[in-house]
Amino acid sequence: MTGVCRLLVVLWVMIGCMAPAVTKAGDEPEPLIPKGKGERCVEETGYMRRNHMELLKHQRDETLYKGIRTKRHSLQECIACHTVLGSNGRPVTIASPEHFCNVCHAYVAVTPDCFMCHASTPGPSDPLPFGDSNKGK
Amino acid sequence: MSTHCTCIHAETCQAGPIGARSCNTCGHGSDRTSDTPVPVETVSRRCAITGALSALVVSHGVLLLLSNNNVAAAKPADQPVSRTIRWGLLVDVTKCAEGCSSCVDACREEHGWTGFGRPATDPQWIRKLFLKDRATGYAVSLPLMCQHCEFPPCVDVCPTGASFRRADGIVLVDRHICIGCRYCMMACPYNARSFVHETPNNQQPHTPRGKGCVESCTLCAHRIDRDRPLACVERCTEIGHQALLFGNLNDPRSEISQRLTIYTSVRVRPDLRTNPGVYYQGL
Numbered sequence: 294m295t296g297v298c299r300l301l302v303v304l305w306v307m308i309g310c311m312a313p314a315v316t317k318a319g320d321e322p323e324p325l326i327p328k329g330k331g332e333r334c335v336e337e338t339g340y341m342r343r344n345h346m347e348l349l350k351h352q353r354d355e356t357l358y359k360g361i362r363t364k365r366h367s368l369q370e371c372i373a374c375h376t377v378l379g380s381n382g383r384p385v386t387i388a389s390p391e392h393f394c395n396v397c398h399a400y401v402a403v404t405p406d407c408f409m410c411h412a413s414t415p416g417p418s419d420p421l422p423f424g425d426s427n428k429g430k
Numbered sequence: 431m432s433t434h435c436t437c438i439h440a441e442t443c444q445a446g447p448i449g450a451r452s453c454n455t456c457g458h459g460s461d462r463t464s465d466t467p468v469p470v471e472t473v474s475r476r477c478a479i480t481g482a483l484s485a486l487v488v489s490h491g492v493l494l495l496l497s498n499n500n501v502a503a504a505k506p507a508d509q510p511v512s513r514t515i516r517w518g519l520l521v522d523v524t525k526c527a528e529g530c531s532s533c534v535d536a537c538r539e540e541h542g543w544t545g546f547g548r549p550a551t552d553p554q555w556i557r558k559l560f561l562k563d564r565a566t567g568y569a570v571s572l573p574l575m576c577q578h579c580e581f582p583p584c585v586d587v588c589p590t591g592a593s594f595r596r597a598d599g600i601v602l603v604d605r606h607i608c609i610g611c612r613y614c615m616m617a618c619p620y621n622a623r624s625f626v627h628e629t630p631n632n633q634q635p636h637t638p639r640g641k642g643c644v645e646s647c648t649l650c651a652h653r654i655d656r657d658r659p660l661a662c663v664e665r666c667t668e669i670g671h672q673a674l675l676f677g678n679l680n681d682p683r684s685e686i687s688q689r690l691t692i693y694t695s696v697r698v699r700p701d702l703r704t705n706p707g708v709y710y711q712g713l
Contacts, residue, residue, distance in 0.1 A: 353606065355510075357602065357604055357606075358594070358596065358604075359510035359511060359596075359597075360505070360510060360511035360596065360598070360651065360654075360655045361507065361508055361509070361510055362507045362652070362655050362656065363507050363508050364507075369635045369636070372635070409640045409641070410605055410633065410638035410639055410640030410643070411633065411635075411638045412633040412634060412635045412638070415635065416634065416635040416636070
């Protein structure tokens with residue numbers, strides 16, 4: 294009986310010590326998502342995190358087959374808005390771990406194949422964000 | 431005689447009654463509208479009236495120089511392309527300068543395709559050809575690219591549906607589903623398609639390109655959709671050659687349609703009945 298009580302006490306102490314580590318916000322490794330250019334994204338952030346791939350897939354077919362080139366869900370616009378500048382002041386490519394897409398995809402261990410064909414940096418006509426103000430949160 | 435055939439061969443055409451929608455002789459079909467093939471015979475007949483129309487030709491030529499009407503008709507960005515439009519290109523071979531490759535350079539810069547010094551396998555969306563009649567010595571220089579056929583063999587043979595024809599007549603490759611089998615390259619009578627053998631690293635935002643896919647001239651669809659002239663046409667006009675004219679073949683009032691009614695023109699391999707959208711004048 295004493296042994297059982299001692300075990301329970303030890304367990305209670307262990308759980309008590311661990312609980313704050315599990316629940317305390319900020320201790321988990323989280324991706325440091327670079328901020329986009331505008332005030333807000335084209336859709337609500339949570340929705341974009343879950344469904345951006347569906348939006349892109351839909352838009353790609355609309356563009357390719359129907360010639361619809363609206364900007365709202367265009368990959369080109371995503372890239373232009375979420376540009377991350379490197380130390381040389383130029384937009385980083387998908388080869389860099391700092392690239393906007395890489396930050397999350399590396400975290401969740403997903404390899405998107407968009408950039409096997411698509412450009413991962415904005416075109417010359419797209420205005421670049423100023424300085425490195427878009428880095429970090 | 432098939433009741434479907436309404437072209438000049440209608441009296442002699444033996445087009446089969448079942449599913450026959452085109453003439454056996456020239457491919458002319460009653461269901462085709464203003465972009466019907468121009469049989470060589472028709473072209474030669476037109477030659478007879480060319481002299482009578484010479485005054486009109488001259489005045490029209492002056493108009494062509496004055497107006498830069500190569501810009502496509504406006505389409506709202508959220509509207510799909512329309513079947514009422516058939517984009518086409520008219521190449522005036524007599525104005526195409528030998529040794530000039532401005533259209534090729536413009537295309538390369540616009541779409542980011544580059545060579546690696548391996549002509550057999552390098553991408554080639556548009557290329558310059560030099561043709562010479564051995565009997566007469568008559569020589570011409572002309573650009574050759576995807577002919578954007580109405581009945582494209584590349585689309586027929588594609589096993590995945592990646593090769594397709596847009597409603598407005600532009601033949602494209604959906605790289606998302608292209609498996610790189612290259613059947614379309616074998617099927618294309620114009621040798622207009624290329625396979626990407628190397629990993630590209632300088633893609634333009636408007637032209638995705640990837641290793642393992644087949645590609646060809648897109649007729650600058652991204653420019654057409656944004657109401658801008660084609661890269662090759664723009665460059666050719668800029669340098670003053672004016673050898674390329676782009677427009678809507680379905681619109682009888684368009685510059686290209688009007689010029690086609692006045693000048694003789696041919697398509698490459700009309701016998702294959704692919705009904706290309708690219709016309710050559712002076713060939």
